[in-house]
Amino acid sequence: QAQLVESGGGVVQPGKSLRLSCAASGFTFSNDAMHWVRQAPGKGLEWVAVVWHDGSNKYYTDSVKGRFTISRDNSKNTLYLQMNSLTLEDTAVYYCAKGGRIVVESRTYYYGMDVWGQGTTVTVSS
Protein backbone atom coordinates (compact mmCIF):
# COMPACT_ATOMS: atom_id res chain seq x y z
CA GLN A 1 0.00 0.00 0.00
CA ALA A 2 1.00 3.64 -0.34
CA GLN A 3 3.67 4.71 2.11
CA LEU A 4 5.58 7.91 2.80
CA VAL A 5 8.70 8.14 4.94
CA GLU A 6 10.17 11.51 5.90
CA SER A 7 13.77 12.11 6.90
CA GLY A 8 16.20 14.97 7.38
CA GLY A 9 14.83 16.58 10.52
CA GLY A 10 17.06 17.66 13.37
CA VAL A 11 18.22 20.53 15.54
CA VAL A 12 19.46 23.61 13.70
CA GLN A 13 20.40 27.14 14.69
CA PRO A 14 18.34 30.15 13.62
CA GLY A 15 19.32 31.40 10.19
CA LYS A 16 20.63 28.03 9.07
CA SER A 17 19.27 25.63 6.45
CA LEU A 18 17.88 22.11 6.40
CA ARG A 19 16.56 19.83 3.66
CA LEU A 20 13.79 17.37 4.32
CA SER A 21 13.12 14.33 2.16
CA CYS A 22 10.08 12.15 1.74
CA ALA A 23 10.46 8.73 0.13
CA ALA A 24 7.32 7.39 -1.52
CA SER A 25 6.40 3.80 -2.29
CA GLY A 26 3.37 1.69 -3.11
CA PHE A 27 1.83 4.09 -5.63
CA THR A 28 2.73 5.84 -8.88
CA PHE A 29 4.47 8.86 -7.42
CA SER A 30 4.59 10.80 -10.68
CA ASN A 31 0.76 10.85 -10.90
CA ASP A 32 0.06 12.78 -7.72
CA ALA A 33 0.54 16.21 -6.23
CA MET A 34 2.55 16.22 -3.02
CA HIS A 35 2.26 18.45 0.05
CA TRP A 36 4.16 19.42 3.17
CA VAL A 37 2.18 20.15 6.35
CA ARG A 38 3.67 21.10 9.71
CA GLN A 39 2.58 21.10 13.33
CA ALA A 40 4.31 23.19 15.97
CA PRO A 41 4.53 21.65 19.45
CA GLY A 42 1.07 21.57 21.03
CA LYS A 43 -0.47 23.44 18.11
CA GLY A 44 -2.72 22.71 15.16
CA LEU A 45 -1.91 21.77 11.59
CA GLU A 46 -0.46 24.28 9.12
CA TRP A 47 -0.33 23.57 5.40
CA VAL A 48 3.11 24.58 4.07
CA ALA A 49 3.49 23.86 0.37
CA VAL A 50 2.39 21.80 -2.64
CA VAL A 51 4.02 20.71 -5.87
CA TRP A 52 2.11 19.45 -8.87
CA HIS A 53 2.64 15.86 -10.06
CA ASP A 54 5.06 17.01 -12.76
CA GLY A 55 6.67 19.84 -10.79
CA SER A 56 5.05 22.47 -13.00
CA ASN A 57 3.32 24.39 -10.23
CA LYS A 58 4.27 25.15 -6.65
CA TYR A 59 2.42 27.07 -3.95
CA TYR A 60 3.46 28.10 -0.44
CA THR A 61 1.96 29.49 2.71
CA ASP A 62 2.88 33.14 3.18
CA SER A 63 5.17 32.62 6.17
CA VAL A 64 7.63 30.45 4.19
CA LYS A 65 7.57 32.17 0.81
CA GLY A 66 11.08 33.08 -0.29
CA ARG A 67 12.65 30.85 2.36
CA PHE A 68 11.35 27.33 1.60
CA THR A 69 11.43 25.49 -1.72
CA ILE A 70 9.41 22.39 -2.47
CA SER A 71 10.65 20.06 -5.20
CA ARG A 72 10.42 16.48 -6.35
CA ASP A 73 12.41 13.89 -8.25
CA ASN A 74 9.96 11.54 -9.92
CA SER A 75 12.80 9.25 -11.01
CA LYS A 76 13.64 8.70 -7.33
CA ASN A 77 10.04 8.78 -5.98
CA THR A 78 11.17 11.46 -3.56
CA LEU A 79 9.76 14.79 -2.38
CA TYR A 80 11.95 17.50 -0.87
CA LEU A 81 11.60 20.64 1.22
CA GLN A 82 14.60 22.95 1.24
CA MET A 83 14.31 25.24 4.25
CA ASN A 84 16.54 28.31 4.45
CA SER A 85 16.79 31.18 6.94
CA LEU A 86 15.09 29.10 9.60
CA THR A 87 13.49 30.85 12.56
CA LEU A 88 12.26 29.67 15.95
CA GLU A 89 8.72 29.71 14.52
CA ASP A 90 9.67 26.96 12.04
CA THR A 91 10.06 24.46 14.89
CA ALA A 92 7.53 21.71 14.16
CA VAL A 93 6.87 18.19 13.06
CA TYR A 94 6.88 18.21 9.27
CA TYR A 95 4.63 15.77 7.43
CA CYS A 96 4.63 14.97 3.75
CA ALA A 97 1.30 14.00 2.28
CA LYS A 98 0.01 12.72 -1.03
CA GLY A 99 -2.72 14.63 -2.79
CA GLY A 100 -5.90 12.69 -3.35
CA ARG A 101 -7.03 11.84 -6.87
CA ILE A 102 -10.10 10.06 -8.13
CA VAL A 103 -11.26 9.26 -11.66
CA VAL A 104 -14.99 9.32 -12.30
CA GLU A 105 -16.32 8.68 -15.81
CA SER A 106 -12.94 9.52 -17.34
CA ARG A 107 -12.65 12.79 -15.42
CA THR A 108 -9.95 13.25 -12.79
CA TYR A 109 -10.77 15.02 -9.54
CA TYR A 110 -8.17 16.15 -7.02
CA TYR A 111 -8.85 16.46 -3.33
CA GLY A 112 -7.22 16.82 0.05
CA MET A 113 -4.34 14.73 1.33
CA ASP A 114 -5.06 11.02 1.52
CA VAL A 115 -1.75 9.44 2.56
CA TRP A 116 0.57 10.88 5.21
CA GLY A 117 4.04 10.09 6.45
CA GLN A 118 4.89 9.68 10.11
CA GLY A 119 6.56 13.08 10.29
CA THR A 120 10.07 14.36 10.95
CA THR A 121 10.89 16.83 13.72
CA VAL A 122 12.65 20.11 13.04
CA THR A 123 13.86 22.08 16.04
CA VAL A 124 15.28 25.54 15.53
CA SER A 125 17.21 26.58 18.59
CA SER A 126 20.28 28.60 19.48
Added chain:
Amino acid sequence: AIQMTQSPSSLSASVGDRVTITCRAGQDIGNDLDWYQQKPGKAPKLLIYGASNLQSGVPSRFSGSGSGTDFTLTISSLQPEDFAIYYCQEEHNFPWTFGQGTKVDIK
Protein backbone atom coordinates in the same frame (compact mmCIF):
# COMPACT_ATOMS: atom_id res chain seq x y z
CA ALA B 1 -5.82 33.11 3.05
CA ILE B 2 -9.29 31.89 3.94
CA GLN B 3 -10.00 31.75 7.65
CA MET B 4 -11.53 28.55 8.99
CA THR B 5 -13.24 28.53 12.39
CA GLN B 6 -14.27 25.34 14.16
CA SER B 7 -16.63 24.97 17.08
CA PRO B 8 -16.52 23.84 19.72
CA SER B 9 -12.79 23.83 20.50
CA SER B 10 -13.35 20.80 22.68
CA LEU B 11 -16.16 18.56 23.81
CA SER B 12 -16.68 15.67 26.17
CA ALA B 13 -18.85 12.78 25.08
CA SER B 14 -19.65 9.19 25.94
CA VAL B 15 -19.38 6.06 23.83
CA GLY B 16 -22.53 5.82 21.75
CA ASP B 17 -23.19 9.55 21.67
CA ARG B 18 -23.93 11.45 18.49
CA VAL B 19 -21.28 14.12 18.04
CA THR B 20 -21.40 17.15 15.76
CA ILE B 21 -18.53 19.50 14.96
CA THR B 22 -18.99 22.62 12.88
CA CYS B 23 -16.61 24.52 10.65
CA ARG B 24 -17.20 27.96 9.17
CA ALA B 25 -15.24 29.42 6.28
CA GLY B 26 -14.48 33.11 5.97
CA GLN B 27 -15.81 33.11 2.40
CA ASP B 28 -17.78 30.85 0.08
CA ILE B 29 -15.70 27.75 -0.63
CA GLY B 30 -18.38 25.67 -2.35
CA ASN B 31 -17.81 22.11 -1.21
CA ASP B 32 -14.00 22.35 -1.11
CA LEU B 33 -13.79 21.13 2.47
CA ASP B 34 -12.08 18.14 4.03
CA TRP B 35 -12.07 16.64 7.52
CA TYR B 36 -9.15 14.95 9.25
CA GLN B 37 -8.74 12.98 12.46
CA GLN B 38 -5.52 13.10 14.46
CA LYS B 39 -4.61 10.95 17.43
CA PRO B 40 -1.75 11.84 19.83
CA GLY B 41 1.68 11.33 18.28
CA LYS B 42 0.20 10.22 14.97
CA ALA B 43 -0.20 11.73 11.53
CA PRO B 44 -3.60 13.07 10.51
CA LYS B 45 -6.00 10.79 8.68
CA LEU B 46 -8.39 11.93 5.96
CA LEU B 47 -12.01 11.16 6.85
CA ILE B 48 -14.16 13.23 4.49
CA TYR B 49 -13.34 15.07 1.26
CA GLY B 50 -15.45 17.37 -0.87
CA ALA B 51 -17.57 18.18 2.21
CA SER B 52 -19.52 14.92 2.14
CA ASN B 53 -17.53 12.13 0.50
CA LEU B 54 -16.36 9.37 2.79
CA GLN B 55 -12.72 8.45 2.25
CA SER B 56 -12.16 4.79 1.45
CA GLY B 57 -11.84 2.65 4.57
CA VAL B 58 -13.42 5.17 6.92
CA PRO B 59 -16.34 3.83 8.98
CA SER B 60 -19.80 4.91 7.88
CA ARG B 61 -20.57 6.42 11.28
CA PHE B 62 -18.62 9.44 10.03
CA SER B 63 -20.46 11.82 7.73
CA GLY B 64 -20.00 15.34 6.45
CA SER B 65 -22.41 17.94 5.18
CA GLY B 66 -22.62 21.56 4.19
CA SER B 67 -21.59 23.90 1.42
CA GLY B 68 -20.65 27.51 0.96
CA THR B 69 -19.45 28.69 4.36
CA ASP B 70 -20.98 26.28 6.88
CA PHE B 71 -20.00 22.66 7.28
CA THR B 72 -20.59 19.84 9.74
CA LEU B 73 -18.83 16.61 10.69
CA THR B 74 -21.07 14.11 12.45
CA ILE B 75 -20.12 10.93 14.25
CA SER B 76 -23.39 9.00 14.58
CA SER B 77 -22.34 6.74 17.45
CA LEU B 78 -19.03 7.59 19.10
CA GLN B 79 -16.66 4.67 19.52
CA PRO B 80 -13.66 4.40 21.87
CA GLU B 81 -11.24 4.77 18.97
CA ASP B 82 -12.85 8.07 17.91
CA PHE B 83 -11.44 10.08 20.79
CA ALA B 84 -9.07 12.39 18.93
CA ILE B 85 -8.68 15.89 17.51
CA TYR B 86 -10.64 16.72 14.36
CA TYR B 87 -9.62 19.38 11.84
CA CYS B 88 -11.45 20.88 8.92
CA GLN B 89 -9.39 22.16 5.98
CA GLU B 90 -10.37 24.19 2.96
CA GLU B 91 -8.94 23.41 -0.45
CA HIS B 92 -10.62 26.21 -2.36
CA ASN B 93 -7.55 28.39 -2.81
CA PHE B 94 -3.86 28.12 -2.05
CA PRO B 95 -2.63 28.55 0.63
CA TRP B 96 -4.88 25.87 2.10
CA THR B 97 -5.89 26.51 5.68
CA PHE B 98 -6.98 24.32 8.57
CA GLY B 99 -9.39 25.06 11.34
CA GLN B 100 -7.94 25.24 14.82
CA GLY B 101 -9.15 21.76 15.72
CA THR B 102 -11.80 20.21 17.96
CA LYS B 103 -10.68 17.85 20.70
CA VAL B 104 -13.14 15.05 21.47
CA ASP B 105 -12.49 13.41 24.81
CA ILE B 106 -14.19 11.01 27.16
CA LYS B 107 -16.90 12.30 29.47
